[in-house]
Amino acid sequence: MENFQNFLQSWPAERRAQGVARATSDKVLAALNKDTLQPADFLTLLSPAAGEHLEGMARKAHDLTLRYFGRAVNIFTPLYISDVCTNQCRYCGFNAKNKQARRHLSVDEAYAEARAIADMGFQHVLLLTGDAPKLSSPEYMASVARRIKPLFASVGVEVYSLTEAEYSLLIKAGVDSMTMFQETYNPELYAWLHPVGPKHDYGFRLNAPERAARAGMRSLGLGAL
Ligand code: SF4
Structure with missing residues (x-):
């Protein structure tokens, strides 16, 4: 069975660098419009090409936080x-x-x-x-x-x-x-x-x-x- 350690090993540094290098502004927008992200989408969102979309990323993160957690603060x-x-x-x-x-x-x-x-x-x-x-x-x-x-x-x-x-x-x-x-x-x-x-x-x-x-x-x- 695949586990997280094997999964991480399938994304060595060279593969991650290629994913980042292939990112474009259009790919960032496409990733932002997806409901479910794949590992390559995360690399796109972490790439320099995502720099000009920080506002859009922050809005989406905020919307998702509200959808899943509401306005709750959990104190433990x-x-x-x-x-x-x-x-x-x-x-x-x-x-x-x-x-x-x-x-x-x-x-x-x-x-x-x-x-x-x-x-x-x-x-x-x-x-x-x-x-x-x-x-x-x-x-x-x-x-x-x-x-x-x-x-x-x-x-x-x-x-x-x-x-x-x-x-x-x-x-x-x-x-x-x-x-x-x-x-x-x-x-x-x-x-x-x-x-x-x-x-x-x-x-x-x-x-x-x-x-x-x-x-x-x-x-x-x-x-x-
Ligand atoms: S208590 Fe400290 S030394 Fe012990 S396992 Fe945790 S981090 Fe390590």
């Missing part, structure tokens, strides 16, 4: 339930090499924090953990989610990459959204930024939203950095 609050981590991401203070006091909340402690957040009027909460699968296991996350779900309209997760079965477990526990940041789409740079630990596996992270979608996750948040 993050809740870190564990900052224990086995990775050594070069940009992060939770890097396993940093010797500092760490907290891993029990389910009761997580509930107390969630109760305080709910009492402030927040309806949406996002659970976060470091990447320590033995300690902050999917079962642990599911236990927290199940316990706090009655307090919120929505419980999301922003945690390490999971398997499809693990995402299913979270969904059954009441989780309805996942957010996944992808720090870079450059495999070499990714390997340098994540030298040690489970997050070193570029493909497993890149395909995580797809696995969550297959598991039936209602909402996916892509943090394309």
